[in-house]
Structures are given as C-alpha cells and as structure tokens.
Amino acid sequence: MAFPPTAASSVPTASLELDADVLVIGGGPAGTWAAIAAAARGAKVVLADKGFCGSSGATAPSGTGVWYVPPDPARRAKAMNSRWDLGGRLADPAWMRRVLDRTYDNVNRLAEWGYPFSDDADGRSIRNGLDGPDYMRLMRKRTKAAGVKILDHSPALELLRDDGGAVAGAAGVRRQKADTWLVRANAVVIATGGCAFLSKALGCNVLTGDGLLFAAELGAELSGMEFSTAYAMALEGGSVTKTRFYDWATFTFEDGSPIPGAASKGGRSVIARVLQSRRVFAQLDKADAETEQAMRYAQPNFFLPLDRVGIDPFRQRFPVTLLLEGTVRGTGGLRIVDSTCATTVPGLYAAGDAATRELVCGAFTGGGSHNAAWAMSSGYWAGSAAGEHGRHLRGRNRTVLRAGGVGIADGPGRAIDAAALTRAVQDEVWPYDRNYLRSGERLTDSLGRLDGLWRGARMAQAASLDEAQRTREGVAMLATSRWMYRSALSRTESRGMHKREDFPEKDDSQLHYTTSGGLDEIWIGHERAPSPEVEVLAA
Amino acid sequence: MIEVISEDRCTGCNICVNVCPTNVFAPAAGGIPVIARQDDCQTCFMCEVYCPDDALYVAPHATEITHVTAAELEERDLFGSYRRSIGWIRGGRPRPAPEIMQRLEHR
Numbered sequence: 001m002a003f004p005p006t007a008a009s010s011v012p013t014a015s016l017e018l019d020a021d022v023l024v025i026g027g028g029p030a031g032t033w034a035a036i037a038a039a040a041r042g043a044k045v046v047l048a049d050k051g052f053c054g055s056s057g058a059t060a061p062s063g064t065g066v067w068y069v070p071p072d073p074a075r076r077a078k079a080m081n082s083r084w085d086l087g088g089r090l091a092d093p094a095w096m097r098r099v100l101d102r103t104y105d106n107v108n109r110l111a112e113w114g115y116p117f118s119d120d121a122d123g124r125s126i127r128n129g130l131d132g133p134d135y136m137r138l139m140r141k142r143t144k145a146a147g148v149k150i151l152d153h154s155p156a157l158e159l160l161r162d163d164g165g166a167v168a169g170a171a172g173v174r175r176q177k178a179d180t181w182l183v184r185a186n187a188v189v190i191a192t193g194g195c196a197f198l199s200k201a202l203g204c205n206v207l208t209g210d211g212l213l214f215a216a217e218l219g220a221e222l223s224g225m226e227f228s229t230a231y232a233m234a235l236e237g238g239s240v241t242k243t244r245f246y247d248w249a250t251f252t253f254e255d256g257s258p259i260p261g262a263a264s265k266g267g268r269s270v271i272a273r274v275l276q277s278r279r280v281f282a283q284l285d286k287a288d289a290e291t292e293q294a295m296r297y298a299q300p301n302f303f304l305p306l307d308r309v310g311i312d313p314f315r316q317r318f319p320v321t322l323l324l325e326g327t328v329r330g331t332g333g334l335r336i337v338d339s340t341c342a343t344t345v346p347g348l349y350a351a352g353d354a355a356t357r358e359l360v361c362g363a364f365t366g367g368g369s370h371n372a373a374w375a376m377s378s379g380y381w382a383g384s385a386a387g388e389h390g391r392h393l394r395g396r397n398r399t400v401l402r403a404g405g406v407g408i409a410d411g412p413g414r415a416i417d418a419a420a421l422t423r424a425v426q427d428e429v430w431p432y433d434r435n436y437l438r439s440g441e442r443l444t445d446s447l448g449r450l451d452g453l454w455r456g457a458r459m460a461q462a463a464s465l466d467e468a469q470r471t472r473e474g475v476a477m478l479a480t481s482r483w484m485y486r487s488a489l490s491r492t493e494s495r496g497m498h499k500r501e502d503f504p505e506k507d508d509s510q511l512h513y514t515t516s517g518g519l520d521e522i523w524i525g526h527e528r529a530p531s532p533e534v535e536v537l538a539a
Numbered sequence: 540m541i542e543v544i545s546e547d548r549c550t551g552c553n554i555c556v557n558v559c560p561t562n563v564f565a566p567a568a569g570g571i572p573v574i575a576r577q578d579d580c581q582t583c584f585m586c587e588v589y590c591p592d593d594a595l596y597v598a599p600h601a602t603e604i605t606h607v608t609a610a611e612l613e614e615r616d617l618f619g620s621y622r623r624s625i626g627w628i629r630g631g632r633p634r635p636a637p638e639i640m641q642r643l644e645h646r
Contacts, residue, residue: 052558061583119637176556200582202583203583
C-alpha cells in the first residue's frame with residue numbers, strides 16, 4: 001500500500017480522523033504531563049505515541065533522579081550552583097528557579113496520586129527519585145483518567161498546518177493496523193524526546209529526532225544542538241546505560257593495568273580515546289557490601305545484564321562501552337521563545353528532551369535529575385498553554401494542509417533506503433573521534449557527506465506505508481546530525497560537553513546560545529545568554 | 540534482545556504485543572504471540588516487566604543472539620527475575636535501612 005502520494009500542502013485524509021483542541025506527540029513524562037495539564041484546562045486532548053505510552057522512551061525502563069529541592073533558599077541556591085560551572089554558565093537562573101518550583105509541586109502531586117515514595121530514617125518521604133516503570137505506569141493511568149484519548153503504536157510522520165503557517169495537527173501511521181491516522185488540532189505539543197541515533201542506549205530507540213524534523217518543516221528553530229555529545233557507559237554489547245554507579249569503579253586495560261585519568265565523571269573522554277583502539281574494563285571495587293546493597297535496591301536494572309551473564313561487578317572486571325545518547329542526555333532541542341514553552345510557530349509547543357534544556361542545564365548533560373525535572377515542568381507549561389490556545393481557537397473552520405517533506409512527499413528519485421540512510425548517518429555521529437572528540441576538520445568532513453545524503457534524500461519518491469516510519473526516522477536523524485555538526489562547527493571553543501580538539505579552551509566571548517534551523521540550507525544564529533555572576537545565583 | 544517466549548508459561552494474553560515500544564511481537568491466530576521483528580528489539584526489558592506470567596526472557600546482549608533455551612532459563616530461575624528485582628510482585632520488595640541507602644549520597 002502506498003502512502004497517499006499527495007504532494008506537500010494538499011488536503012490530507014486518513015483511515016482514522018479525529019478533531020481535538022490539543023494533540024500531544026509523544027507519551028513519555030513530558031507528553032503525559034502536557035496531556036494532563038491541557039485536559040485540566042478543559043481541552044479535548046489526543047496523545048499519539050510511536051510505541052506504547054507507559055513503556056516508550058528513556059524514562060520508562062530506567063530509574064531517574066529528580067531535581068526535587070524543597071523551597072528553602074539555602075538549599076535552592078546550592079542546587080542551582082551545583083551544575084552552574086559544569087554547564088558552562090549557559091543556564092538561565094530565572095528558568096532554573098521556576099523549574100525547581102514547578103517540579104516541587106508536580107512531584108508532590110505524584111505523591112497525592114499514589115506514587116510509592118519511601119521514607120527516610122526520620123520518616124520523611126524521599127521524593128528526589130522515581131522508578132521508571134512505576135512512574136510511567138502511573139502517568140498512563142492519570143492521562144487516561146484525565147479523559148485524554150491515547151493512540152498507541154501510532155508514529156506521527158508530519159505536522160499539518162493552516163494556510164497562515166500555524167500548526168493544525170499531525171498525521172501518521174497506525175503500524176499495528178497498517179493504516180493511517182490524522183488529528184486536526186489547534187495546538188500541538190512536540191514531546192517526542194531527543195535523538196540517540198538508534199544506538200540501543202536504554203529505551204532510546206524510539207528517540208530519533210522526529211519532532212525536531214516536523215517542527216523544522218514548519219519553520220521552528222533549534223537551540224544548543226552542539227550540546228549533543230552525551231555518551232553513556234554500558235556493559236560491552238549491552239543496552240543498560242546507567243552511568244552513576246561507575247563513580248565507584250576503577251578502569252583498567254585488558255591486562256589489568258589501570259588507565260591513567262579514566263573516570264566516569266571528569267575522565268570519560270579518556271575512556272572514549274582508549275575505546276577507539278582497545279577494550280576498557282571496569283570493576284566497582286570502591287563500593288563496600290552495604291553500598292552494594294543500596295545500589296541493588298536503587299537501580300536494579302544496572303545489575304540485570306551483569307547478573308544474567310554471570311558477572312559480579314564488585315569482585316570481577318567486566319568490559320564496558322560508551323553508547324551515544326546524543327541529544328537525549330545532551331541539552332539541545334527546539335528553541336523555546338517564552339515561559340509557555342512556545343516555539344516560533346503559532347500553536348506549536350515543545351516539551352521534555354525535544355526542547356532545548358540549556359535553560360536549566362546550560363552546556364552540560366541534562367541527564368538524570370535535571371531532565372526529569374525539565375520534562376515534568378515543561379510538559380506542564382506547554383500543555384497548559386496549548387490547552388488555552390486550542391480551546392480559544394475552537395470552532396474556527398481552518399484549512400488543513402500537509403507540512404511533511406522529505407521521505408513522504410513525492411520526488412522524481414527512487415524511494416529512500418531507510419536502513420542504508422540510518423547506517424550512513426550513524427557512521428558520522430557514533431564514532432568517538434567525530435562526535436565526542438570534535439575537530440573542525442572532521443566536522444566539515446562529516447558535513448560534506450551528510451549534506452550529500454540530504455540532497456539525495458530530498459529527491460526521493462514518497463515511502464510506502466510500510467516503510468514510512470523508518471524512512472522519516474532516517475530523515476529526522478539526518479536532519480538532526482546536520483544541525484548538530486553545523487552548530488558544533490560554529491562554536492569555536494570547548495564548553496560543557498562540547499569539546500573541540502582544535503579549540504580546547506573556553507572562550508567567554510562565546511557565552512551565547514547557538515540557534516539553528518532550516519533543512520535544505522541550514523542557518524546558524526546566536527542568542528544572548530543571561531550569564532549572571534554566581535553571587536546573583538546565590539541571592 | 541528478546542529471545543524466548545515460554546510456551547509452557549505464556550497464556551496468549553498479547554500484553555507484550557501492546558507494550559513493546561518498538562513493536563517486536565506479533566499476535567498469532569489461535570496461538571501465543573511470536574517474535575516477529577527481533578532486530579528491532581532495543582533490549583529495554585519492558586515486555587518482561589509487564590508479562591503477568593513471567594513467560595518472556597530478554598538476553599542482555601543488544602546486538603547478538605545467544606540462543607538460550609526455555610529449559611536453561613527454568614533451571615537458572617531467570618523467568619521473572621527482573622520483575623522480582625523491581626518489586627512488581629505481590630508484597631513489593633524490601634527496602635534496605637535508610638542508613639544503608641545513604642551510602643549512595645557520599646560519592
């Protein structure tokens with residue numbers, strides 16, 4: 001069955017057509033918080049997830065810290081300062097404060113909803129961590145209870161727009177029914193996560209940058225795409241990327257001799273360099289028996305692969321690898337233009353890892369607690385604003401046009417070979433010496449090939465219904481890689497996670513946000529960062 | 540990757556078909572579901588967590604197939620082991636004393 005071979009901007013149809021005030025694309029933490037918040041404003045809400053809302057995404061199979069800090073001025077100041085320098089001073093203190101406030105309220109609401117928080121020695125509820133399976137099972141339940149219609153296994157392929165350029169919904173496929181869906185909506189929240197380039201980092205293979213592509217096709221802008229070099233440690237050949245416990249590890253070469261300078265924190269690039277030619281082994285030899293007991297309770301999934309292959313990580317050395325997490329635990333994403341998490345496109349909002357997290361994390365990984373806090377906060381704000389916007393426009397009879405391009409709009413060339421395209425993009429973004437350890441020469445070299453892939457892809461005929469999802473994922477990863485490397489090339493310094501071998505030092509004349517956008521031609525711009533002094537943060 | 544659906548344990552409820560985020564399983568008419576797209580498995584273990592009959596086994600290898608058998612898994616008591624470790628069983632799981640959990644805060 002061919003995907004309707006209509007050219008972009010024609011009036012779309014689908015097997016399942018729905019009308020809503022708000023469409024949320026993505027059913028992880030950001031998407032579910034957005035859907036619940038929009039419904040609370042009286043909006044009719046549809047949530048479409050590529051996989052299954054409740055198990056999809058990086059949070060569900062994992063456990064995560066949450067940036068939950070009680071509203072005590074000294075503790076809040078300490079929390080804000082803790083990653084300030086690490087983030088290259090690009091975070092925005094005003095946003096940090098409001099994320100701390102919002103997260104505090106939202107996590108307390110999780111407790112009201114029955115999330116099973118444990119108590120500490122003094123009987124106080126411990127609320128700075130969430131178990132992914134429990135959290136996302138609860139969020140699905142609350143999303144349904146809020147009256148939101150959930151479409152599972154329904155990857156979006158493109159946004160819809162009206163004749164003025166505002167967003168008007170989205171369309172996609174129902175992969176378990178081999179047909180199509182379409183939701184006309186006056187507001188859309190992009191909560192599709194970041195992009196990890198199908199590296200099999202835990203839960204990340206649904207995160208292929210789809211929402212970034214759709215939004216850019218409507219003219220949305222990105223920010224901070226150079227902060228996309230997150231790599232997480234895992235057992236060699238495995239998928240469980242829980243990096244925290246490697247703080248207790250000693251890293252060695254195969255012969256058992258220590259690797260000088262190697263560490264999980266502050267020495268991961270040393271490990272990346274060694275991994276280019278040799279294997280790296282770890283052993284959690286700095287943890288005693290009680291710490292082991294605490295670790296097993298705190299993150300059972302860390303031990304799952306080790307237990308299953310019969311490795312005792314406290315008493316045996318085991319080989320490790322670094323898997324690309326890209327922008328999932330990087331901080332780049334769709335640029336947010338106001339406190340409602342609006343993008344530059346009317347009616348279009350961004351939340352969670354699909355949005356830039358520079359506002360709370362600056363240039364350093366938002367992984368763990370900050371990303372979790374950002375997801376629930378930005379989801380709440382985007383959903384609330386989308387709910388208001390969508391209801392306000394209710395009843396208007398708008399023209400609805402397709403906005404999707406490469407891979408689903410018809411061109412004269414052959415259809416895209418999605419698997420080959422994906423491999424070609426991975427070859428440019430997976431290698432440590434291209435992405436983790438960057439240089440202008442190698443970035444330019446990669447961009448030459450990536451731009452060539454784009455020129456080829458944009459000539460392709462529309463994918464068949466069966467291949468449409470994979471094709472668009474490949475196109476989204478290709479687009480994402482080009483924003484990443486163009487942004488990385490423009491930042492001629494090392495800041496936060498962005499490391500340039502040819503510019504190893506920080507240059508404070510570049511204390512700005514790098515904006516980007518465009519598809520055929522990628523543009524790069526600068527936005528001023530707030531950059532206050534630490535004393536201001538403490539106030 | 541997902542490697543085993545135990546024919547002895549599986550009741551054909553098809554929950555795994557629904558919860559797998561990468562659509563690896565397919566329902567089979569009149570029988571238990573099949574592993575239809577093993578290459579798409581991202582080794583996230585969510586199907587195991589949601590399986591009410593502990594009938595699934597995901598090997599920790601994300602890129603290669605180990606060819607483990609249901610009989611070996613029964614012998615090693617591995618079916619349901621992840622669900623037990625996260626406490627998705629009746630009675631949950633015991634939390635270590637708070638002073639032990641504090642050990643994680645100091646590094």
